[in-house]
Amino acid sequence: xxxxxxxxxxxxxxxxxxxxxxxxxxxxxxxxxxxxxxxxxxxxxxxxxxxxxxxxxxxxxxxxxxxxxxxxxxxxxxxxxxxxxxxxxxxxxxxxxxxxxxxxxxxxxxxxxxxxxxxxxxxxxxxxxxxxxxxxxxxxxxxxxxxxxxxxxxxxxx
Amino acid sequence: xxxxxxxxxxxxxxxxxxxxxxxxxxxxxxxxxxxxxxxxxxxxxxxxxxxxxxxxxxxxxxxxxxxxxxxxxxxxxxxxxxxxxxxxxxxxxxxxxxxxxxxxxxxxxxxxxxxxxxxxxxxxxxxxxxxxxxxxxxxxxxxxxxxxxxxxxxxxxxxxxxxxxxxxxxxxxxxxxxxxxxxxxxxxxxxxxxxxxxxxxxxxxxxxxxxxxxxxxxxxxxxxxxxxxxxxxxxxxxxxxxxxxxxxxxxxxxxxxxxxxxxxxxxxxxxxxxxxxxxxxxxxxxxxxxxxxxxxxxxxxxxxxxxxxxxxxxxxxxxxxxxxxxxxxxxxxxxxxxxxxxxxxxxxxxxxxxxxxxxxxxxxxxxxxxxxxxxxxxxxxxxxxxxxxxxxxxxxxxxxxxxxxxxxxxxxxxxxxxxxxxxxxxxxxxxxxxxxxxxxxxxxxxxxxxxxxxxxxxxxxxxxxxxxxxxxxxxxxxxxxxxxxxxxxxxxxxxxxxxxxxxxxxxxxxxxxxxxxxxxxxxxxxxxxxxxxxxxxxxxxxxxxxxxxxxxxxxxxxxxxxxxxxxxxxx
Numbered sequence: 001x002x003x004x005x006x007x008x009x010x011x012x013x014x015x016x017x018x019x020x021x022x023x024x025x026x027x028x029x030x031x032x033x034x035x036x037x038x039x040x041x042x043x044x045x046x047x048x049x050x051x052x053x054x055x056x057x058x059x060x061x062x063x064x065x066x067x068x069x070x071x072x073x074x075x076x077x078x079x080x081x082x083x084x085x086x087x088x089x090x091x092x093x094x095x096x097x098x099x100x101x102x103x104x105x106x107x108x109x110x111x112x113x114x115x116x117x118x119x120x121x122x123x124x125x126x127x128x129x130x131x132x133x134x135x136x137x138x139x140x141x142x143x144x145x146x147x148x149x150x151x152x153x154x155x156x157x158x
Numbered sequence: 159x160x161x162x163x164x165x166x167x168x169x170x171x172x173x174x175x176x177x178x179x180x181x182x183x184x185x186x187x188x189x190x191x192x193x194x195x196x197x198x199x200x201x202x203x204x205x206x207x208x209x210x211x212x213x214x215x216x217x218x219x220x221x222x223x224x225x226x227x228x229x230x231x232x233x234x235x236x237x238x239x240x241x242x243x244x245x246x247x248x249x250x251x252x253x254x255x256x257x258x259x260x261x262x263x264x265x266x267x268x269x270x271x272x273x274x275x276x277x278x279x280x281x282x283x284x285x286x287x288x289x290x291x292x293x294x295x296x297x298x299x300x301x302x303x304x305x306x307x308x309x310x311x312x313x314x315x316x317x318x319x320x321x322x323x324x325x326x327x328x329x330x331x332x333x334x335x336x337x338x339x340x341x342x343x344x345x346x347x348x349x350x351x352x353x354x355x356x357x358x359x360x361x362x363x364x365x366x367x368x369x370x371x372x373x374x375x376x377x378x379x380x381x382x383x384x385x386x387x388x389x390x391x392x393x394x395x396x397x398x399x400x401x402x403x404x405x406x407x408x409x410x411x412x413x414x415x416x417x418x419x420x421x422x423x424x425x426x427x428x429x430x431x432x433x434x435x436x437x438x439x440x441x442x443x444x445x446x447x448x449x450x451x452x453x454x455x456x457x458x459x460x461x462x463x464x465x466x467x468x469x470x471x472x473x474x475x476x477x478x479x480x481x482x483x484x485x486x487x488x489x490x491x492x493x494x495x496x497x498x499x500x501x502x503x504x505x506x507x508x509x510x511x512x513x514x515x516x517x518x519x520x521x522x523x524x525x526x527x528x529x530x531x532x533x534x535x536x537x538x539x540x541x542x543x544x545x546x547x548x549x550x551x552x553x554x555x556x557x558x559x560x561x562x563x564x565x566x567x568x569x570x571x572x573x574x575x576x577x578x579x580x581x582x583x584x585x586x587x588x589x590x591x592x593x594x595x596x597x598x599x600x601x602x603x604x605x606x607x608x609x610x611x612x613x614x615x616x617x618x619x620x621x622x623x624x625x626x627x628x629x630x631x632x633x634x635x636x637x638x639x640x641x642x643x644x645x646x647x648x649x650x651x652x653x654x655x656x657x658x659x660x661x662x663x664x665x666x667x668x669x670x671x672x673x674x675x676x677x678x679x680x681x682x683x684x685x686x687x688x689x690x691x692x693x694x695x696x697x698x699x700x701x702x703x704x705x706x707x708x709x710x711x712x713x714x715x716x717x718x719x720x721x722x723x724x725x726x727x728x729x
Contacts, residue, residue: 037603038610042664043690046646052691056597056611060603065595072591081587106648157570 015141018133019073019083025130026070032112033063043110046101047096054103065089070142073137076145080138087134165310172314175203178443179318179656183325189213192329193294194224196322205302208280210236212325213294216287224691227299228280236295245293247285262286262319264312269298282307286319288327297684365506367511372400376517386410387524397494398423400514401507405495407473410522411438412488415529422472424495432472441489444481448544456523458482458515460508461491469493477503480515484523505696512638523691527577615697622699625711627723630684639711640677642702644687644694655686655720656728663697670705686713 007012021096027061027064033040041059044050051060068090093111100107109117160633179199184531186192190213197211208227214220221240224359225233235260237241247263280297287293296319301307307315379392390408405424409432412418420432430439444465461479469476469491477495492515497503605610625633633639634657644649650660670717677683685701687694713720721727 034599034602036607037606038626041610045689048689048691050691052614052616053695055645055691056678057608059610060612061592061599062594064593064599064602068595068598078587078591079583080583081591084583085588085591094501104652106652152568154574 003108006142010140012142014142015137015139016143019076019079019137019141022083022086022130022137023070023134026066026089027074029112030063030065030067030070030122034067037063039129040110043108044109046102046105046107048105049099050098063087077147079141079145079147083134083137087131088139090127090131094124094131097124097127160297163289166539169313170312172203172310173317175199176314176321178315180321180325183321186325186329188290188336188393189326189329190222192322192325193222193296196318197224197226197296200296200298200315200318203314204307206298206300207302209297209655210280210301211294211296212236212240213292214240215279216293218293219560230671240295241375243283244285244287247283247295248287255429261288261323262316262721276602283314284315284319286323288323292323292326292330292641294326319538334385365510368400369510370513372510373517375400376514376521380521381520383521384525384528386417386529387421388418388524388528389518389525390419391423393398393491393514394421394423396491397511397514401478401494401497401503401511403494403496404498405473406493407469408436408490408492409441409469409472410488410490411441412526413438414487415526415533417529424473424571440468441491445483445489456482456519458519459511460512461493466493478506478508478511480512480513484519484526488522488526504549614693616693616700618699619696622696622703622710622712624714625684626714627719627725630711631723631725634684635681639682642683642685642698643717644698645689646686649687651729652729653717653729655717656726658686661698663694663701667702670701674702675707677707680708682709682711683694683707684711684713686716688716 037059040063041056044059044062045052045055065085069082069085069089072078072139073086085150097109100119101121101124105119106121110119111123170213179196182195182199183192186195191389193211194211196722197209200206201209208225210225212223214222222236223233223237225236226575247265249553265283265285267489277411281495282298282299283691285294296672298315375396376393379396383389383392387533394406394408397403403424405422407423409423410417410419410463418434418437419436421434444461456491458480459482461481463479466476466479469479473493473495476493476494477496479491481489481491492511494511600612604611605664610653628643630639634641641655643654643658643660644663645654645660646662646664647660649664656662661674685695685698685702687698688696695712695716699712702710715722717727
């Protein structure tokens, strides 16, 4: 029973679904923040974890890094590297939220919308779930990789 | 007439007989006739009825015996007992100083000569011999009167036999002389024949020497030459020298290699010129008309004189000509014109030219082989060069293929590496993603109207004046300064310096207009509020300075130092 449950839980199809979900999540989050760079910079600053000289640069780069890694994850190209990037970002966000929750800082999450989404323990749990999803994808994902097709082409060439 | 005178007369008669016999002997031709004549003379002069005479050469078995008045049996007995009778005659007196006794011995026939006892008619035996090789016997019977032989008779017989012997010796000498003369003549004839043979041999030797000299010249001139044209020119010069010819020519055509050559030499004006086609046609006409060399061998043959006129335009008045061919393929002609010397060519000269041409053919054949080898060698070299080029091209191709294979392998390896990377985490990939995202973000931010500066704005502002916490507290208590909290409202609401006003940067324009527009710009304003990510106080100080406030200060140490100094902070 447990084995079946574990097998079902670790099935690559599950990993594929989680991968597509996370990919869509990050593509969406990235695209939302791309046009509101100044607001996103304020959100980052509100977390009080990034030195002041790096806040703007981070606000400029991070939405695009999310978008790129999300697209790669969606296409199945360099999935493991992409999921590591996304997982790292999620861990960073989770850590920031956790710290600010401890500090009781009255700040917004800034995950998707720049305003009106205050951080809470729910937010922290949500982010932790996303982290678990990323770990699942990292270990069990193997379906529908565009690179596998390239792999087969390369083997036929050999 | 007395007995003495009678004896003298008889002696005189016998001398005369001897002289006549001597004359008679000299007329005779052979010893047989001489002894026969001597027997007859003795029998006639002495009046004997029977007798015999015989002779032989010493060592010869055959004896000549002639008899008169004797039967055949007696003559045979004489012949059989010849040696005994001779021994009897000369048994004694060999050492006698008398030469005549040595040569002629007269014995009376006595009973101790039993061999003659059967012939009682014989009463005297005369043996004679020369110092050399003649010997003989003569026997005489009794006289007709029966009287015994007197001294004069014996003397007569001595003289007669002596003359006979002399004559026979002379005859023997003559015969010897004659035979010697014959031998001499024969020897002379042989010598003449030997001389003739010698002359022939001398001529042959001279010819052989001439040939050898010619061969020597040919070998000397032709050895070391490898080109057929030079060999022909050199041979022609040697032939002109050997035969003292005024002019000469060699025409040569090789249909296999397509090579033709016309060597013409001589006292120049009369020489023509021959082109390659002309030489080929001419040789074809000569070899194809009446005469031809057959087979696949190299040979030379005399050129028929009727063919000479074909070459008149090159060499006038050709006297000698030889046709030759090499391996049945290449053909040619060697011909010589008139001689420089007066006497014409000899019969052997044609053969000599032919023999020399044979030698010349050996050189020409060798040169042909050399040229063939050189041609093959050149072709081989050309092939080798082509092969080398091909090999070089192949090597280059091989290198190119190797390079392509290596490039392919590198590409495959790169693909394999890339594929392997897909299944594992690559730092490079992560860095690439971050870098790509950063670059895209920077580009988009630069192009976007809502873009922000990458560096903090406060770096562009002038350093604001600051104020000590205690000084600020004192002046705040005195009501001289206005304390302003620059943080966002949420943080202000969490805790702030008592009496401070909140002016968040995000709402600066609105809040300033509402609360600060009526404040005296000369009133000192102290601003606080910053964290690790934002220097709100500095930004706000710049904004207020921009609005005309002359005395804007930043609280040194901020809220943290304020709180640490024990001053009150309230919500």
